[in-house]
Amino acid sequence: MTSTTTPPRPAAETPQTPWLPTRWAAALVGIVAVGLTFGIAELLAAVGAWTDVLSDTSSPLGALGAGFIRLTPLWLERFAITTFGTADKTVLRIGMAITVLIAAGLVGVLARRSPRLALAAAGVLVVITGVAVLLRHGSSWTDLLPLLVGAAAGLSVLVRAFRRQVVHEPAALPTTTTIDRRNFLRVAGMGAAVAVVTGVLSRLVPSAAEVQASRAAAIVPVPGDVQKVTANFGLHENGLSPYITPNDDFYRIDTVLAPPLLRAEDWLLRVHGLVDNEITIGYGDLVNRPQVQRTITLTCVSNEVGGSLIGNATWIGARLQDLLAEAGPQEGADCVLCTSTDGFTSSTPLEALTDGRDALLAVAMNGEILPVEHGFPVRMVVPGLYGYVSATKWVVDLEVTRFADVAAYWTVRGWSDHGPIKTSSRFDVPRAGTVQYDEGHQVVLAGVAWAQHTGITGVQVQIDDGAWEDADLGETLSVDTWRQWSHTWTATGKGQHVLRVRAVDATGAVQTDAVADVVPDGATGLDSRTVTVV
Ligand SMILES: Nc1nc2c(c(=O)[nH]1)N[C@H]1C(S)=C(S)[C@@H](COP(=O)(O)O)O[C@H]1N2
Ligand SMILES: [Mo]
DSSP states (O other): OOOOOOOOOOOOOOOOOOOOOOHHHHHHHHHHHHHHHHHHHHHHHHHHHHTTSSOTTOOHHHHHHHHHHHHSOHHHHHHHHHHHGGGHHHHHHHHHHHHHHHHHHHHHHHHHHOHHHHHHHHHHHHHHHHHHHHHSTTOOGGGGHHHHHHHHHHHHHHHHHTOEEEEOOSSSOOOEEEEOHHHHHHHHHHHHHHHHHHHHHHHHOTHHHHHHHHHHHOOOOOOSEEOOOOTTOSOOOTTSOOSSOOGGGSOOOOSOSSOOOOOGGGOEEEEEESBSSOEEEEHHHHHHSOOEEEEEEEEOTTOOTTOOOEEEEEEEEEEHHHHHHHHOBOTTOOEEEEEETTSOEEEEEHHHHHSSSOOEEEEEETTEEOOGGGTTTOEEEOTTBOGGGTOOTTEEEEEEEOGGGOOOTTGGGTOOSOOBOOOEEEEEESOSSOEEEOTTOEEEEEEEEEOTTTOEEEEEEEETTSOOEEOEEOOOSSTTSOEEEEEEEEOOSSEEEEEEEEEEETTSOBOOOOOBOSTTTOOBSOEEEEEEEO
8 A cells, every 4th residue: 555645844934025027027017918828819810821721911910011011101211221122121020029029028027016907008019910911912810810819828828927816914914916926937938848849830830832832843834935035145244243143143122021821722713804705724724825934123112313223034934915815905995903912002004004015914933933032923024114003923813893993002102193214324334432543544334224015225424524435235036124334435534534324215205314112103313423533
């Protein structure tokens, strides 16, 4: 028989001294509780999206990011794009993380004083996030589920950690309430452990991986119609942009925090609105249509004079003109509202999609399947129009309509309805900044010039107030791409000199020197360099 005697119990605990966690410990528990909320919610959202039970819009952090972007005033957004360029999303993420961390810490500190108030504050955070989830394009009430489950876990940690106990002081002192230290530490520790585990798990959920797998399985279609490409195309000068921009160097502009997770096998495009025949087409049908290969230069309307929001790539895809012809646009239609799976919209002039130019539903970029951040599985590419009115990535819906009846993402924010690209040119060499040359030095000036869908026939360089001199031009595949240029200048005259460049398009029109801001329809003015001859 085993002894039933239990080891002697420790002596009855001495009456506890009133205890409160330090502010830092309380803040940390607040962060754990909020971390748990988002960790669990993101995990559930990712699993939900992956299993198609929930839409891609149920991620609370994604929704907060989208809400943040939507509320960002125009000037700040432009400042972010021009200051941080493609890193603007990273800056936004860091900003959002800091904001959430501070709010979570404050909730913890508040709980130390009043768990009820803290619960209310945390509730406000949850409601704000919930509203952000519901405001996302294509979301429904069920998309709130991940957030609600996460919040239940997070808030219960908060409540349990800060559960009060009544302490009866031994003497005739009044009864005081304090926090049970052991319980606080146990709950905080458990909460932190669960938060870390869910955080790690949610990283392992293969929803992004599924999309990459879908992309890896896709095969670049063989185009039946290819523009001639000669080997070693274009000019080669140190510092000059290559004629074709490699995918990894291609500028990226969009309004999403993370690219939407859309698999090729799930992609469907609906063509509807003012058409005789509605069309719904899947990825397989799209790549089975006649494919063409075209080199087209994309440009962002936010590109400042001399800026880098421009790139030239070779795209493979089906021509939009043929698809629209099958749909049969009706009298009075003048616009196609193109919607991305992330909710972004562009209103594209119907004319630009049907006037014979190579407007594409592109599936490949520079010989690869479209990179996810450039629109996988399908994006639009329209020669001659700025990206915001034409280059919709992750495109899933084309509604033939009238400009008078719709408003697109950027047009409601003060940008023009029609966005034809303005003729422009820039220096790549020398780079901006202080440059010195010895007198008599043969200085190579070089850059790119563009007038998509009209074509560049000349580039001219001016030294100070001298005559405009013709630069040499690189070859070009079509009027839809930029052209490289270069010019040699013999550095003469000690002191400072201003070098300017301007383009001449195929109609003979010379690039204007009038300065215009990027808002509402693209910047104008001349790019220049100031150099010193010694
Ligand atoms: N879905 C979606 N498509 C989009 C955008 C966006 O914000 N969302 N931005 C447009 C803008 S403003 C530009 S300039 C181009 C940029 O394309 P890129 O990122 O492949 O260079 O995409 C266009 N397509
Ligand atoms: Mo853009």
